Amino acid sequence: MPKQGYHHGNLRQALIDAALELIELRGPTGFTLSEAAKQAGVTPAAVYRHFEGREDLIAEGALQGYVIFAELMETAYNSGQPSALKAFEATSRAYLAFARANPGHYIAMFESGISVNRTPELAAAANRANNVLEQAASDLSQHIPVEKRPPASMFSAHVWAFSHGVVELFARNSPGRASPFPADELLESGVGIYLRGLGLVDPDT
Known part of the structure; x- marks a missing residue:
């Protein structure tokens, strides 16, 4: 209406x-x-x-989305301190929470084809959100021996990709897609397996 x-x-x-x-x-x-x-x-x-056109309108929606997203990520990161593990886990959960609470923004940001480099403002907002997850990954990776430590950017990219996949396939009611497990559990268990593989979580946890 x-x-x-x-x-x-x-x-x-x-x-x-x-x-x-x-x-x-x-x-x-x-x-x-x-x-x-x-x-x-x-x-x-x-x-x-x-x-000037529809893409400009969508890009502005994406920009506002990234600002909200970055603030949510920063709040999640700070809420988990001083534990590097809890801070990291909180930022990964924040991704799913954002997608659920802000579907229009999420689609404008990640499914519209609008480049984050369309404007300097959009690029800065996107980088701000990415930097929070990368910082959380960097903090946590300090507990990995140097010779086995992945770059923080790779670490955060893996978790971002995993979080994005869970959202796209199982948290946004994709046609024909269904999971016997809640998206929150899929994300938590997947991140846990990844962290155990890096030796950051006890195998029995």
């Missing part, structure tokens, strides 16, 4: 919010700028006062 106009003159944010709702419902290519304008309760011409 179309919104009854926007409030406080914040047309730009009203359009972003409308686009995020449509992205969640139809995917990043399943709506037009005219539909976003209608959803926000304004005329199609009003969109072009703020955005």
